[in-house]
Amino acid sequence: MKAFRFINTLFVLVFASAWALGQHVSFKSEANRKSLAVGESLQVGFFIQAEGTDYSIDSPMKYPEHNGFRLVGENKTQHVEYVNGKGLIQDGIILIFTPEREGKLRIGSARIVIDGKAYTTKPIDIEVSKSSTSALSNRANTNQPVFLQTNVSNTNPYINEQVGLTVKMYSRDLGLLNRKRNFRQGKLEGLSPKMVTSRPETIKQEMVSGKPYFSEEIAKYNLFPQREGRIEIDPFSMDILVSGIYGTEAYEIKSNPVVINAKALPEEGKPVNFTGAVGDFKLKTSINKKELAVNESANLNVEISGKGNFNTIIVPEVNTPKNIEKYPPKKKNDFKAYEDGMQGSVSTEMVMVPEYGGDYTIAAVEFSYFDPEKEKYITLKSDAIDLSVDGLTANEVKNTTDDLDLGNHGESTQNNIKTTVSELAEDVKNGNGKWLWTAGGLIAASVLGLFLLRRKKDESNELEEVEQTVSNESKFVRKVNSLIVKESIVASAINVSTDGKRIIKSKLDTLQQNIHHPDFKTFFQLQEDLLCEIGMKYSGTDLANFSDYSVGEKLVQCGWNQELVEEWKLLLNKARQAKYSAISSSNEDLTDVYFKTEKLVNQFIK
Structure with missing residues (x-):
């Protein structure tokens, strides 16, 4: 309904201008599109706009002529705006048409009488262009007294672009809406589904093919195509309890099949740091303190918020300056599937501790995504963050250590001794013999002192050399250990340890034990945990950076078969989908799901 939100705003502005000219009531029409294919839907809104509520409709609106179109539904709408303190009321009706032939067609004029004046x-x-395969297959049989209708918001989305899917039940008999049972979901292969759980359960009246129907929304999903090309969504179905000769019988109704043609994301202009995010997002960085002391911690937060596919978002890593120690970030997911799409945020919080004083700058981070409405890639860049750390800088600490060197002190003492000996020798030449013994004693004492001082200095130098050697060896050992750790991390992306495989097998055993659990959601929760464990272990990805897209890419890069990775994605998506489904599964179904999961696990751990 984005188009009609735009229409609402547009008509409020139009009416505001009309009000300035002394007009108090207007009657306008607007279509959500000017071109479409046979079988697709067209929405045309007819709106009364008035200042205040002091008007009366003398006769109902006369519907427009619509040769070549079939009227399949209608919705009422009301909107209130305040301009310069005065209320503007907009009442209207939205008619839904489907074209029956191609060519240049026309929606005629609608007529209404308000306060004795005709508008x-x-x-x-x-x-209207030639019908497409997807448009024809997306139509339901609307000639039945009760039927299911599946609608999608977009039949030509990009990969990972959000698509809304709605399943509605239509019935001429209001009582049948209370006799529905056993809703069964169609296959959603090639799609990552998110079920909308916060739906208002309301019953409406709509016109379908010129006949009145009661309608109720049965299910709503946000879908994200995972591959390019044609994706078929099988019909949804459910049972209706009707009275028969032998009592109450279950009558199955099915919705129309739907076809989506997913487009690949363009290669032109794709940023290097693009990880698959599609939607409309914002990037924000913040820190809890910009002034702190040495060894005092600060928390840096990076947040990506907006609307779109959050499962493919990887929060960018923050690079800190030298002499600032950083700890692994904690990830927080705060998004949800709403009526108009998945919205919320993904954020990470990282703890930083400065080792020396001074002024530092935390470099800006970048995040790239694809905007399907603008059909282009967008790169967001945060602001750099300046930190002021109170304490000795790294250079000041180094200079303080250098000042403790005794080398200069020994050289000064040696020069003073030489000067004293020269003065005593001159006194002896001048006949001052009484100083001879004193001079000799001073010379001997000075020589002895110089000898002891040099020895101490040599010992000090040797000690410094030993300490420097130990320090260098320690640094070397730390570097070697670091390399060993890094190598082990890289190796673990392909070769999982025995303990890791034991954990996976234990989770598989637990899954088998819960096939007959009374709450089927427990089974699928365990299945999701198991599949996530496999993805993390065999791709070397931690939970903070886990997403279906990135883990799948890493598994392929690590040498795993593409078909095996696709099967892993499919089972994971189905497990998540089943957790939010209102329909239970039979034991045979869960047994089959278990065997598929077991087969996949064995291929990974063999």
């Missing part, structure tokens, strides 16, 4: 809308010309 007429302008006709709207529509260009």
Whole structure:
């Protein structure tokens, strides 16, 4: 309904201008599109706009002529805006048409009488092209007294672009809406589904093919195509309890099949740091303190918020300056599937501790995503963060250590001794013999002192050399250990340890034990945990950076078969989908799911 939100705003502005000219009531029409294919839907809104509520409708709106179109539904709408303190009321009706032939068609003028005055809308010309396969397959049989209708918001999305899917039940008998049972979901292969759970359960009246129906929304999903090309969504079905000769019988109704043609994301202009995020997002960085002392911690937060596919988002890593120690970030997911799409945020919080004083700058981070509405890649860049750390800088600490060197002190003492000996020798030449013994004693004492001082200095130098050697060896050992750790981390991306495989087998055994659990959601929760464990172990990805897209890419890069990775994705998506489903599964179904999971696990751990 984005188009009609735009229409609402547009007509409020139009009416505001009309009000300035002394007009108090207007009647307008607007279509959500001017071109479509046979079988696709067209929505045309007819709106009354008035200042305040002091108007009366003398006769109902006369529907426009619509040759070549079939009227399949209608919705009422009301909108209130305040301009300069005065209320603007917009009442209207939205008619839903489907074209029956191609060519240049027209939606005629609608007519209404308000306060004794007739108002007429302008006709709207529509260009209808040849029907497409997806448009024809997406139509339901609307000639039945009760039927299911599946609608999607977009039949030509990009990979990972959000698509809304709605399943509605239509019935001419209001009582049948209370007799529905056993809703069964169609296959959603090639799609990552997120079920909308916070749906208002409301019953509406709609016109379908010129006949009145009661309608109720049965299920709503946010779908994300995972591959390019044609994706078929099988019909949804459910049972209706009807009275028969032998009592109450279950009558199955099915919705129309739906076809989606997913487009690959363009290669042109794709940023290097793009990880698959599709939607409309914002990037924000923040820190809890910009002034702190040495060895005092600060928390840096990076948040990506907006609307779109959050499962493919990887929060960018923050690079800190030298002399600032950072710890692994903690990830927080705060998004949810709403009526109009998945919205929320993904964020990471990282603890930093400065080792020396001074001024530091935390470099800006970048995040790239694809905007399907603008059909281009967008790169967001955060602001750099300046830190002021109170304490000795690294250079000041180094200079303080250098000042403790005794080398200069020994050289100064040696020069003073030489000066004293020269003065005593001159006194002896001048006949001052009484100083001879004193001079000799001083010379001997000075020589002895110089000898002891040099020895101490040599010992000090030797000690410093030993300490420096130990320090260098320690640094070397730390580097070697670091390399060993890094190598082990890289190796673990392909070669999982025995303990890791034991954990996976234990989770598989637990899954088998819960096949007959009374709550089927427990089984699928365990299955999801098991599949996530496999993805993390065999791709070398931690939980903070886990996403279906990135883990799948890493598994392929690590040498795992593409078909095996796709099967892993499919089972994981089905497990998540089943957790939120309102329909239980039979024991045979869960047994089959277990065997598929067991087969996949064995291929990984063999």
